[in-house]
Amino acid sequence: MCAPRSFPRPESSASRRGFTLVELLVVIAIIGVLVGLLLPAVQSARESARRSACGNNSKQIGLALLNYVDSKQKFPPAGYLETVAGASVPASGAKLKHMSWLTLILPFMEQQDIYNQVTAVCTALPLSSGTTAHSSVFSTKINSVLCPSDLRPSLASTLNYSYTNYAASEGYHWWTTAGLSTAQDPSFTRGGDFSGIFTQTKERTFSDIRDGTAKTIAVAEVTSVGQKNGATHTCGTGVYRADSAERVFRVALTFNGVNGECCETSRYKYIDGTTRAAAAWLPNTGGNPFAFSPTYVSAWGPNTNWPSADSYHFNVVNCVMADGSVQALTMNIPYGIWASLNAISDAYPAPIE
Numbered sequence: 001m002c003a004p005r006s007f008p009r010p011e012s013s014a015s016r017r018g019f020t021l022v023e024l025l026v027v028i029a030i031i032g033v034l035v036g037l038l039l040p041a042v043q044s045a046r047e048s049a050r051r052s053a054c055g056n057n058s059k060q061i062g063l064a065l066l067n068y069v070d071s072k073q074k075f076p077p078a079g080y081l082e083t084v085a086g087a088s089v090p091a092s093g094a095k096l097k098h099m100s101w102l103t104l105i106l107p108f109m110e111q112q113d114i115y116n117q118v119t120a121v122c123t124a125l126p127l128s129s130g131t132t133a134h135s136s137v138f139s140t141k142i143n144s145v146l147c148p149s150d151l152r153p154s155l156a157s158t159l160n161y162s163y164t165n166y167a168a169s170e171g172y173h174w175w176t177t178a179g180l181s182t183a184q185d186p187s188f189t190r191g192g193d194f195s196g197i198f199t200q201t202k203e204r205t206f207s208d209i210r211d212g213t214a215k216t217i218a219v220a221e222v223t224s225v226g227q228k229n230g231a232t233h234t235c236g237t238g239v240y241r242a243d244s245a246e247r248v249f250r251v252a253l254t255f256n257g258v259n260g261e262c263c264e265t266s267r268y269k270y271i272d273g274t275t276r277a278a279a280a281w282l283p284n285t286g287g288n289p290f291a292f293s294p295t296y297v298s299a300w301g302p303n304t305n306w307p308s309a310d311s312y313h314f315n316v317v318n319c320v321m322a323d324g325s326v327q328a329l330t331m332n333i334p335y336g337i338w339a340s341l342n343a344i345s346d347a348y349p350a351p352i353e
Contacts, residue, residue, distance in 0.1 A: 050148040062324035068104065074204065076203070083267060099254065102252055106118075109144060139161065146164065147166075149313055161291055167221075170195075173297050173299055178193070179192060184335075188348070197322060211346060215341060217320070221310065222311075225242065225243055228241050235304060245288035248289065251293065298339050315332070
């Protein structure tokens with residue numbers, strides 16, 4: 001006869017033991033430590049993804065530039081200026097006055113419709129300017145020319161102009177030719193021409209880029225607020241401007257110029273048809289913020305001051321080279337190398353590998 005089975009005796013509720021307050025606090029502390037360790041990794045992964053997306057935007061701009069050159073046999077100008085007499089500078093833009101280089105490559109970025117709208121407006125100059133009275137087409141946002149890491153300000157924060165985070169290099173300064181010497185950097189012992197691909201009033205060709213297309217910057221990142229306080233001939237010495245009326249941003253679809261040639265007076269017109277003085281940009285009757293052309297100069301290095309390139313990526317700025325490739329350059333790049341990379345025929349080596 002089989003012996004009866006024995007079953008474990010259930011514990012009484014009185015014998016069960018719960019967590020003590022100390023144990024709960026220890027568990028919470030451990031979870032807090034793990035979250036603290038994980039959060040920077042998550043943020044780093046997100047920024048890495050944003051930087052990768054920005055690199056893709058840069059690559060698309062580079063390809064569009066190459067397709068433009070293939071079609072026109074020359075790079076687009078920084079933008080088309082309009083003389084007091086009404087002529088276009090460069091002369092090839094008779095119906096394209098005040099259009100930016102970025103607008104000119106839109107057909108090669110699958111944005112033909114926006115290009116057509118801007119062309120129709122610029123053909124019907126003069127336009128109304130000021131803070132809000134300009135044509136609504138200039139408010140059209142294009143996501144492919146915005147960096148995912150940027151603040152993405154509202155149109156109300158940018159005078160109702162759409163803006164871009166990618167600016168064309170004018171070289172050392174805004175005028176047609178620019179030279180550097182040992183006074184600016186000890187390595188510049190021979191002087192040299194430090195003009196960029198997008199020097200105003202010029203349309204460059206590949207043959208003009210004597211330093212090599214892989215070692216000449218065509219386009220670099222800029223933020224929607226800009227930098228301040230950094231000195232000329234330095235890199236990474238500035239701080240971000242406030243996300244407020246202090247900002248300096250780049251207008252995407254129109255170009256009002258800054259200097260054209262140093263240092264003209266009352267030679268070119270505003271987009272509203274009025275004559276401008278030297279060193280002027282889009283008129284803003286309210287003062288700040290400042291609507292700047294979609295270009296930059298290399299007199300200041302990256303993340304130094306608003307006229308130059310800057311980004312929200314950690315320690316790097318994405319740059320489109322003249323051959324269409326994209327380089328992520330560090331903010332603390334030696335200034336001499338930065339100036340050389342932005343020049344088309346300075347004849348100095350620019351190691352970036």
